[in-house]
Amino acid sequence: MSKNPVTRRQFLSYTLTGVGGFMAAGILMPMVRFAVDPVLQHRGAGEFHATSKKVADLTNEPTRVEFKYEQVDAWYKSDVTQTAWVYKDEKGEIIALSPVCKHLGCNVTWGENKQHPNQFYCPCHGGRYELNGKNVPGTPPSKPLDAYPTKVKDGFLYLGKPKENPFVK
Ligand code: FES
Numbered sequence: 001m002s003k004n005p006v007t008r009r010q011f012l013s014y015t016l017t018g019v020g021g022f023m024a025a026g027i028l029m030p031m032v033r034f035a036v037d038p039v040l041q042h043r044g045a046g047e048f049h050a051t052s053k054k055v056a057d058l059t060n061e062p063t064r065v066e067f068k069y070e071q072v073d074a075w076y077k078s079d080v081t082q083t084a085w086v087y088k089d090e091k092g093e094i095i096a097l098s099p100v101c102k103h104l105g106c107n108v109t110w111g112e113n114k115q116h117p118n119q120f121y122c123p124c125h126g127g128r129y130e131l132n133g134k135n136v137p138g139t140p141p142s143k144p145l146d147a148y149p150t151k152v153k154d155g156f157l158y159l160g161k162p163k164e165n166p167f168v169k
Pocket of ligand 1: 105123124125126
């Protein structure tokens with residue numbers, strides 16, 4: 001019986017497999033890292049986008065503000081256009097509401113329905129919202145309009161990602 005259970009051939013085979021695997025990993029890892037890099041990129045949670053709206057021009061009447069930005073989804077880049085209804089409340093606080101109706105996603109307008117000139121109105125199924133975005137009971141939407149977080153920089157309005165409306169208690 002041999003004292004050495006591993007033959008020379010086996011030792012050589014194990015060594016070559018180990019070294020080969022190590023070298024292959026060294027070559028492949030940077031390639032894999034490069035390929036998945038966009039997915040691993042950290043996106044700022046509180047990302048704000050510039051609008052062309054001067055805060056000094058805002059009144060207590062909602063005005064339509066459109067803004068564009070480039071969206072990067074892993075390897076795919078696209079230009080996104082979004083809209084907000086923006087005004088200042090009685091305390092001078094900026095309120096920016098999403099126009100997307102919480103019923104089935106049509107866009108709401110302000111002041112276009114002659115019977116309800118001081119409400120947001122959804123032309124698709126007659127949904128209505130109060131000035132602060134609260135859905136009017138008895139109309140199709142079951143939730144308030146979402147609201148954009150706002151920021152002011154150099155006198156211009158910046159908007160974040162729409163969230164649940166904090167102005168409706
Ligand atoms: S989508 Fe707005 S009321 Fe139906």
